[in-house]
Amino acid sequence: MPAVFVHVSDIHFGQEKDDRVHIHADVKQQLIADAKEVVSNIAGGVAHGILVTGDIAQSGKWAEYEDAGKWLDELAANIGVEIHRVQMVPGNHDLDRSKLSFSGKQILDHIRAGGPKEYEDILNNSTDRAALFARFEDYGRFSFGYNCPLNNEGIFASEMEVNLAPGRAIRFIRFNSSLLCHGEERDEHPELVIGARQFIIPRTIGVENIVLVHHPLNWYKDQDQVRDYIRSRARVFISGHEHNPKVSIDNVEAGCDVMMLAAGATVPYKSNEVFTFTYNIIEFDWDEENDGLSVTMHPRAWNPKRTCFEADHKRLGGQNPNFRLACPFFRKADRPAAAPTTAQPADTPIAQGSTFSVEPTIEMVPMESLQGEPQPMSPKEEGYEIARLRFFRDLLEGERLRILVELDALPENSDERMSQGLERRLFDMLVRNGKLAEVKKMIDQLIGERKDGAR
Template sequence: MAAIFVHVSDIHFGQERDHVVHIHDDVKKELISDAAEVIAGLGSGATKGILVTGDIAFSGKAEQYVAAGKWLDTLAEGIGCPIHRVQMIPGNHDMDRDKLSVGGSKLLDFIRAGGAAEYEKVIANYDDRATLFSRFEQYGRFCIGYNCGLDLEAKYATNLRIEVGPNRWLRFVRLNSSLLCHGEERDDQPELVMGERQFVIPRYAGEENVVLAHHPLNWYKDAEDVRQYVRSRARVFISGHEHDPKVDIDRVEKDCDVMMLAAGAAVPFRSNDTYTFTYNILEFDWDDVTDNLVVTIHPRAWNPLKTCFEADDRRLGGREPRFTLGSPNFKKVCSAPTAAAKEEHVGVSDSAAEPNVEMVPAEGVETSPGELVPMPPDAEGYELALLRFFRDLYESERLKILVELDALPAKSNERMNQGLERRLFDWLVRDGRLPDINSMIDRLIGERKERDV
């Protein structure tokens, strides 16, 4: 049974001006209805989540993420997946350019004048990194609730994998290609750098990587180095930014392929024949005969005459959207699945639960100097509570919960930040206090609503 995801990119919450807001709001509403109808008609597979390849917001402001969160909740409910099951990465519009300091501008100029060595010199310095990451403050507050927090050491991030066959997994790897953006970058004279610390992505027997990055490879100064690792370590590379849907299968060698999937924009700045409203429904499955990954793309595009989404037979494979990708890491598993294992996997996948979705340790993710994120607590309802705690509460409300539940040590002199909040939240969950957290979240949100009446 396939693992189904709705893939959206470049939604640009906050870009609407004047009368255009009505059209864009209508398109977003139609996208939800269309996705629900298409998935219901597939007949086989389970909806596992939503993939967002950047530019959730238009200018990285808090109110834009409030609107995005409400829309993502409605989309998740419409397609039948948990509202917290979203994998996201930042785009160039997810940074607040108003926060770029004079010092930050000098850092970007230094890197643009150089290359990978200059990038590493800046990123290796904690204070310089903090200057660049400060522009993603509101995005950071938003994404951490979805357990997709930014890696503050500018490394790759990965903490979710999906089982598509017996001992055959897809691991989602998130890259931040927007850290060096300033608003004037171009692809014909690349200025962005992905950086070795980020593109050296993991490789495990039995796992194939699906890499999410906002910018396609041609936007990086170190594109050839990035491409070398993508071709050898990834099975699917999904990007956004250019608003022009494309798919290409890179035949790396015998029994080894990479799908390069470039998304269109769910809500581009303007809609025409080239840059119209688009999104995708993706099915990831396992071919038990060839032991390969199968990706089926259902591209959807806006029909301006019918004012609705419909199947796009011109882009991303059109009428033949099924791709079988040579998957060498599947074949590295000690032994091929037995007939009994295949049968057992089918039975598990058909169940109503989600046994084939697994949170894994957030490798290398640093939330404050020297502090790594441990394995999330294994508690029912943890992910939903995490989302509500970080996305739906004000900072003062989160602090109130931590204080009232005695999570803050009496003599603590540590500066409060998202990393510390997350560690204290996880400590409370491990201590069996999740019901107390949920109760306080409900109470605080209720009190706020009463005050606003």
């Protein structure tokens, strides 16, 4: 059975003006209804997650992310996904340009005048890094709740692994291509840098990497090196930004393919024949016949005459949207033993090239840090992930601190500066100490108090 993901990109919450406020609100609701219908007709009838390839917000402000969170919750509920099952990366509109300091501007100019060497020199300095990452403050809080934290060392981030069959998994690798954005960058004169500390992604036997990033390859100064690592270590590269949906399959060498998938804009500033409202539903499955990865696209586009989403037969595979990718890291692992297939109704669609009936499972497996130290594992408690999302996304800083204080999470005489990382460790400690129910109760209480006070 396939792992099904709804893929949105360039939603731009907060860009609406005039009558577009109402038009865009309607489009977002129609997308939810359309995704619910399409997903219900795919084998299994529910999705496994949501992918967001940047530009969630228009100007990186918290109010925009509050609206985005409500919409993502509603989308998740309608496609059968728990609200925390989201993988996201930042786009150039997810940074708050008003938070760029004078020193930060000098740093950006220095790197743009140079290249990867200057980029690495800056990222080796924690103070200089902080000046660049300060612009992602609100995005960072939002993504942290979804367990998609920005890596403040400038390396790739990765937590979610999806098991498609015994010994066959895909792993989502998240890049931040927007760290050097300033508003005037253009692809004809690339100024952005991914950096070696980020594009050197792992090889793992039995696991194929799916890279999520906002900008396509042609926007990077170091695009040649990034391309080499993507072609040799990733199986799918999913980007956004250009609002132009397209897909290509590159045969790197015998037994090794890479799929380059560019998303359209879910909510462009205006909709016309060139740039219309689009999103995708993607099925990932083990291709049992070829021991590869089967990727089935369901591209959806807005029909302005019918004012609804419908199948897009022009792009991203058209009438034949199934791609079967040769996977070297699958073939390095022992082949899964044959499994009996589960009886399916006669009219249930089955992904081409796969008859293996194992239900995909998702594991959160943190990668090592830049210093080579494994990240701590999350507690395995029912309801933990949703509580973590609500704690970081839905509570104000003072409310989070109140929970930590009242539930005795803060060590006596501690002088460690409060940070998201420390809050996460203390939150996890409360859960491990059996206080998850108390945390959830206090979250509801504090949100309720705030709403009552606003009336």
